[in-house]
Amino acid sequence: MVDTAGHSHPPGPVPRLPRDEVRRRLLAAAERVFAERGYADSKLEDIARTAGFTKGAVYSNFGSKQELFGAILSERSEAELADVMAGLDAGADVAALIEQAARTVAQRIIDDTERGRLGLEIAARAIRDEETGAVVAPMRRAQRASAGRAVREVTERAGITPPVDPELAGTILHCLTNGLAMEHLVDREGVDADTAERALRAVLGWLTEGVRK
Numbered sequence: 001m002v003d004t005a006g007h008s009h010p011p012g013p014v015p016r017l018p019r020d021e022v023r024r025r026l027l028a029a030a031e032r033v034f035a036e037r038g039y040a041d042s043k044l045e046d047i048a049r050t051a052g053f054t055k056g057a058v059y060s061n062f063g064s065k066q067e068l069f070g071a072i073l074s075e076r077s078e079a080e081l082a083d084v085m086a087g088l089d090a091g092a093d094v095a096a097l098i099e100q101a102a103r104t105v106a107q108r109i110i111d112d113t114e115r116g117r118l119g120l121e122i123a124a125r126a127i128r129d130e131e132t133g134a135v136v137a138p139m140r141r142a143q144r145a146s147a148g149r150a151v152r153e154v155t156e157r158a159g160i161t162p163p164v165d166p167e168l169a170g171t172i173l174h175c176l177t178n179g180l181a182m183e184h185l186v187d188r189e190g191v192d193a194d195t196a197e198r199a200l201r202a203v204l205g206w207l208t209e210g211v212r213k
Contacts, residue, residue: 023061025051027075030068035114039069039121066135069122076115077143080108081150094158098204101154106197109181116181144174155208162207169207176203 017025029051033042044065048055062068084104088097109116126136148170155162162169180199183191 019061022051022053022057026053026058026061026068027072031072034069034072034118039065039118039125044068064131064135066132069118070135070139073115073119073122074139074142076112078146080105081146083108085150085153088154094160094208097154097158098201098208102197102200102204105177105200106180106193109177109184109196110193113181113185116185119178120182120185140174144171146170147174151207158208160208163209164207172203172207173200176200 026047030042030047033047033050037046042065044055044058047068048058051057058065058068062071084101088100122132122136126133145167148167151162151169151173152166155166164172176199180191180196184196
């Protein structure tokens with residue numbers, strides 16, 4: 001660095017990014033790399049380089065490739081659930097809420113096939129690899145729990161007691177959504193947006209047929 005008088009000065013310290021920003025950039029870079037290459041062929045060095053960091057930044061924020069991948073899928077699921085809940089009209093009746101939720105989730109299944117492919121790949125790996133399974137199992141458990149809380153919130157808002165407890169309802173919806181995503185990947189014409197929406201609407205309808213409180 002040279003000032004106006006022509007004197008050289010050593011450069012000042014580079015500002016250190018907040019940890020949350022480092023994490024955000026790593027997740028964004030990892031999404032791109034995983035989407036382009038798949039899980040197996042993605043390298044942490046490439047993810048770190050894409051984000052503008054060293055591989056050490058990945059390890060200090062996520063610990064492993066499995067944890068990084070799990071964080072991506074978890075954040076996507078949380079964002080999806082938040083979008084669904086935010087899109088529900090607080091003043092709508094139960095039938096309208098079902099229509100809104102089924103349409104939103106079905107469209108995400110159709111539009112975000114990348115997530116479906118990655119989810120299928122990591123699930124298959126978790127069956128064979130204990131380290132991967134140790135990351136995937138709690139992630140899936142948390143996703144089912146989040147779905148259960150959403151069911152509880154909607155049924156309580158509507159003053160309804162569902163035919164099964166919200167936790168089991170969350171598991172049913174989680175498995176249905178994953179199953180529809182997988183079927184759409186292998187048979188896009190057979191399981192299209194309309195089929196997915198009708199399936200979700202049917203199950204959501206059953207879950208909200210409970211007795212009024």
